[in-house]
Amino acid sequence: MKRRDFLKASVGGAAAVLTGGRVEARPNLEPAPNAVGMLYDAALCVGCKACVSKCKAVNGMAPVIEGDWYSWDSARDLSKDTLNVIKVYRDGEAQVKDRVVNGFAFEKRSCMHCVDPGCISVCPVTALRKDPQTGIVSYHADACIGCRTCMTGCPYNVPQFDYNNPFGEIHKCQMCNQPGVERIDKGQITGCAEACPTGATLFGTRTALLEEARRRMSLKPGESYSYPRGDVRHPDSRYAREAPAYQQHIWGEKEAGGTNVLHISAIPFDKLGMPPLGERSHASISETVQHTIYSYMALPAVVLGGLTYVVRRNMNDDEGDES
């Protein structure tokens, strides 16, 4: 091939791949077959933070005290000591629960155990892994290099690095199934779901939780409903309560490929600080672009071959130039 032709071809090819033109796009991943998760119903939550306290007991973490009024724990956000936190929405006088104007509401923040997790996609050393059966996203410090890309790649800012420790690691909820805890493997449920007195945090399979969430969506406001506590498939107990006016939105059914931890609420999710997410996961877009460019390393190899040829020719041309 003439150098000109080669250059033209490689520039054209590079432009096509750099703009992600070829190779089929990778779709969102699908939920694991026996995915377990949780359903958090913000309308049921009374903000008691029993779940926060229980989570710390299970994980051996210290309470976080911020400000001078607190009960049990006053962590405001996730940190290396807090894998699960209850946040408050407040507007104006904050008089009525689950009202946008002059109202207040609660929201739980913890790992959503995404179906197509950003954290896993971006970790260079596979320190975050998804269990193929349960879909639980776990962290492995022995692999982690501490680059914190997972923090940037998680839409919910869940992974937290322990900055104040020279040998810090990432901390995130592993659904009480990390080595040494293994509650799920032992047939127990997550600590937070077990501790929740109102059933606002419910444990179960993703399928069963989605069904429950859909049932709640179809309730008329004020209608009496028997709310389960603990595990949605075989609740510890139930109690009757009037249904709130639910938003017709199950967070995590579709968001960025879906999550195994689902949220429902009586006020819009953007008020609760949930991020603006579409249905396509950014992990899938990122991987599509990356694999398009590299097409499994074939393209760079071809380009290198061509470049080597061209450079060699041109260096010979320059021979007289060199000393």
Added chain:
Amino acid sequence: MSQHQPLNRRVITPPFLVLGVLFLIAVYYLGVRFVNGMGFVTNLNGGYAWGLWVVYDIVIGTALACGGYALAVVVYVANKGKYHPLLRPALLASLLGYALGGIGAFIDMGRWWQFYNILLPWHMNFNAVMLEVGLCVAAYILVLFIEFSPVVLERFGARNLRQKLNKVLFFFIALGVLLPTMHQSSLGSMLIAMGHKVHPLWQTLYLQPLLAVLTAFTMGFAVVVFEASLSSVGFGRPAETPLLSGLGKAIVGLIAVYLVFRLGEVVVQGKLGLLFAGDLGSLLFLLETALFIYPLVVLLSPAARCNSRLLLWSAVSMLFAGSLYRLNAFLITYNPGPGYSYFPSVPEIMVTVGLVALEVMVFLYVVKRFPVLHREERR
């Protein structure tokens, strides 16, 4: 006789000592970072996992170090031998800039003692853009060193070794063109997975790699023009303006292509409204674009391309444009959500300043003791 020669001037000068002090300050804070933890010197937090060290030392620093890359493309691939005199200083600056990026990556690495995991195949995640960046940057630092090694061998008169190296050098030069193309585009791709946290004016998804490579190129050329004009002023050497003006032409083309894609994306994706929102994002976008347009307009005129003052201004404008583009995307307009904010701490800034000071010190030492600069034409 080589066409390059050392400057043979005193190394220890007052400016050199000032740089040395800056570097020692950085060493102190780095000590604190490694003994107590990153939290004691940086303002990083749960929402802003990356701060000045990643964004300046790696994302911007390596783009500023693309001079060697940009020139290698021109000299060897496009076969424009006349740019040869610029190549060695550009290679040196690239080597130092990338070394700074490597050091930056290491000090920012929370679990640095396990860094080798990225080299172990059973740990590698081939879906991760970060893997590609890490491996490519590491490989490129080695390649830059090999590309630069003729200078070292020449200095010590190792003729035999040099001839052997010359036989295989073409392979490393080709690698030196491929590797930056790969990881500079990946630095852009890294923004894709950050999704909504990246401001819509900078979240161009599929275009990220292309825009990153184009800006790396413009910054590479700008750095060459900048360094050459500056060293002719600073060391009182004759200007290389005729050579630089040729680069000016290439720059015009590059910026034009960049702007077509950059602005085209905004229009096609219906983000024009954001441009005139009057908020920080829109202002920064306009500033950034203006900084790209200035050199485009100036260098369009052949007369301006031969004017070393205008060339220098254009280069400066482009350096700011490219740096601001990356700074905006990764840090200033980056928004992880409510409750988080970030501004680098003084120690964080001093570490970066100290590392740049080290880079400049090494540069000064090497050009004064090694045959890097081209022999002056007249005299």
